[in-house]
Amino acid sequence: MPSGGSPLIVGFGGTSRSESTSDRALRLALSAAEHQGAAVKAFFGPDLAFPMYQPHQIPEDPRALQFVNALRQADGIIIASPGYHGAISGLIKNAIDYVELLRDDTRPYFEGRAVGCIACAAGWQASASTLASLRSVVHALRGWPTPVGVMLNSTISSFAADGTCADAKLDAQLSCVARQVLFFSEYEAECRTRIVDNSVDKHQVRRASAASPDACGSLSTVGEGITQ
Numbered sequence: 474m475p476s477g478g479s480p481l482i483v484g485f486g487g488t489s490r491s492e493s494t495s496d497r498a499l500r501l502a503l504s505a506a507e508h509q510g511a512a513v514k515a516f517f518g519p520d521l522a523f524p525m526y527q528p529h530q531i532p533e534d535p536r537a538l539q540f541v542n543a544l545r546q547a548d549g550i551i552i553a554s555p556g557y558h559g560a561i562s563g564l565i566k567n568a569i570d571y572v573e574l575l576r577d578d579t580r581p582y583f584e585g586r587a588v589g590c591i592a593c594a595a596g597w598q599a600s601a602s603t604l605a606s607l608r609s610v611v612h613a614l615r616g617w618p619t620p621v622g623v624m625l626n627s628t629i630s631s632f633a634a635d636g637t638c639a640d641a642k643l644d645a646q647l648s649c650v651a652r653q654v655l656f657f658s659e660y661e662a663e664c665r666t667r668i669v670d671n672s673v674d675k676h677q678v679r680r681a682s683a684a685s686p687d688a689c690g691s692l693s694t695v696g697e698g699i700t701q
């Protein structure tokens with residue numbers, strides 16, 4: 474395991490709305506990660522209400538510092554953003570701006586980490602553009618967006634009153650994102666160990682990859698669920 478025990482998946486996102494769709498989706502993805510063996514830390518909408526990031530000031534907000542430290546320790550990340558005017562909300566982008574504090578780390582920004590991206594808006598068009606902008610931000614931070622991302626349309630009711638998912642396809646997609654983040658963290662840790670051991674055997678790594686079970690095998694049972 475990446476940190477000698479369970480991999481740590483840090484999730485953040487959502488809004489301060491009591492029935493926030495992005496919050497619910499993030500909770501489900503993190504719960505799936507937990508079921509698959511991860512330790513999880515979560516920062517939901519109200520937890521992310523940091524002061525506006527100021528590049529030339531040393532941040533003092535303890536919540537922001539706790540958030541950045543969690544990301545520093547993360548083996549994988551899941552982000553859920555609402556679509557505001559076709560892109561990531563200010564709350565989520567401001568939180569991401571604090572990732573600049575990881576710039577000088579030995580593992581800067583999101584380097585070496587898979588990042589599951591979830592976007593939700595009141596229509597598919599903004600969901601799609603928000604997912605694309607979230608992935609661009611992850612790329613800029615040297616993260617690896619997972620092949621499967623999730624879009625939600627909050628005008629379609631996908632959740633029961635208790636927060637459980639009423640849509641099997643969506644549930645499978647969220648679970649798949651969690652699985653892909655975990656799979657990458659394990660694979661990356663294995664590759665890193667080989668490099669540290671100075672015993673990189675690319676063929677062996679490739680064989681291990683080919684032999685790994687399909688990270689989202691269950692999705693094939695829900696029709697076109699895996700289609701991006």
Ligand SMILES: Cc1cc2nc3c(=O)[nH]c(=O)nc-3n(C[C@H](O)[C@H](O)[C@H](O)COP(=O)(O)O)c2cc1C
Pocket residue numbers: 487488489490492493494495496555556557558559560593594595596597599600627
């Ligand atoms: C400031 C603002 C801008 C928004 N812009 C869009 C938009 O461009 N397209 C869209 O489909 N929905 C838009 N929405 C709707 C939200 O994306 C939608 O309500 C979403 O479900 C909010 O996330 P939540 O359910 O996690 O609170 C906007 C909402 C707000 C508050």
